Ligand SMILES: NC(=O)C1=CN([C@@H]2O[C@H](COP(=O)(O)OP(=O)(O)OC[C@H]3O[C@@H](n4cnc5c(N)ncnc54)[C@H](O)[C@@H]3O)[C@@H](O)[C@H]2O)C=CC1
């Protein structure tokens with residue numbers, strides 16, 4: 001297949017490498033001229049992927065039209081904040097070439113500020129569905145650094161169109177990259193976006209010296225609040241026990257590769273959000289997603305205590321330790337049952 005990858009950050013570059021190793025023709029687009037030149041001349045993206053050698057067949061460009069020319073599949077991998085503008089630019093190209101109907105895929109994990117839209121909803125709001133074949137979401141526990149060194153990785157391709165997710169599955173699969181299809185786009189995207197919030201809190205907890213009990217508690221209670229919001233927004237609760245749910249939550253809350261986890265550690269050392277962004281130099285999606293998710297949860301009347309504690313810390317400058325002790329001093333609760341999420345009839349059907 002001929003594939004355009006939009007985004008020369010760490011994830012775009014690592015996914016371009018997987019696709020080129022699978023013998024696809026890959027045209028990589030990025031806005032950064034130095035990164036594009038380095039990929040073309042030295043087959044490296046040092047800023048984002050260190051010494052990793054990229055396949056020589058990958059051609060990078062800063063010209064979006066060139067990157068999109070004649071491709072069967074467009075993979076969008078820029079931070080959430082850039083999704084709307086990239087989608088507008090892709091729409092301009094597709095309108096000029098209405099017979100060209102590629103599959104669109106995105107691998108971005110976040111929620112848009114103010115609108116609270118999921119990434120696929122932003123794309124759909126900017127690109128008319130007549131201009132492309134189908135939209136597929138790629139998500140799961142997958143740090144770019146490990147994919148780039150061909151570590152075993154499992155991931156989900158979600159779409160309402162099973163034929164399209166099957167094509168994406170086939171395009172990416174190889175002996176180190178295994179792809180499962182899924183039809184629950186809402187659940188897959190929400191698991192991907194919301195796990196970043198819990199990972200920041202896990203980083204704070206680690207830096208404050210709390211141990212594995214706290215980490216396991218955060219992951220489990222984090223999953224409970226992610227599921228509550230997800231179900232309120234129409235997700236299938238079982239999706240959250242899959243790769244894009246608990247799988248990604250585990251990897252992001254436990255791996256030092258995670259920028260969100262690293263951000264939590266830096267916050268606990270006393271750095272502000274701006275200083276953390278400056279130090280990490282890569283996107284920390286959890287910062288903006290915390291605000292969007294907090295507002296969304298308020299609107300839906302869903303309780304998300306961990307998200308709320310982080311929101312107060314980031315946007316109302318509450319104290320870190322009082323935030324954590326606030327979580328511990330909440331009134332005693334019963335652990336959620338399926339009935340609480342779903343209502344008794346649906347829970348009965350799932351558990352039998
Ligand atoms: N790095 C990873 O291991 C993984 C990242 N992701 C997700 O992939 C998405 C992209 O993340 P990364 O590649 O890691 O980010 P990154 O921080 O490594 O790179 C971001 C890239 O986006 C570009 N960019 C930023 N604003 C832009 C704009 N307005 N227009 C065009 N390009 C723009 C930057 O120039 C840079 O090339 C995020 O949503 C992230 O959560 C998902 C799975 C794994």
Ligand SMILES: O=C(CO)COP(=O)(O)O
Pocket residue numbers: 109140141142143144196199248251252257258259260261283284285
């Ligand atoms: O989504 C990821 C791994 O699956 C990457 O997480 P970070 O953005 O926290 O590095």
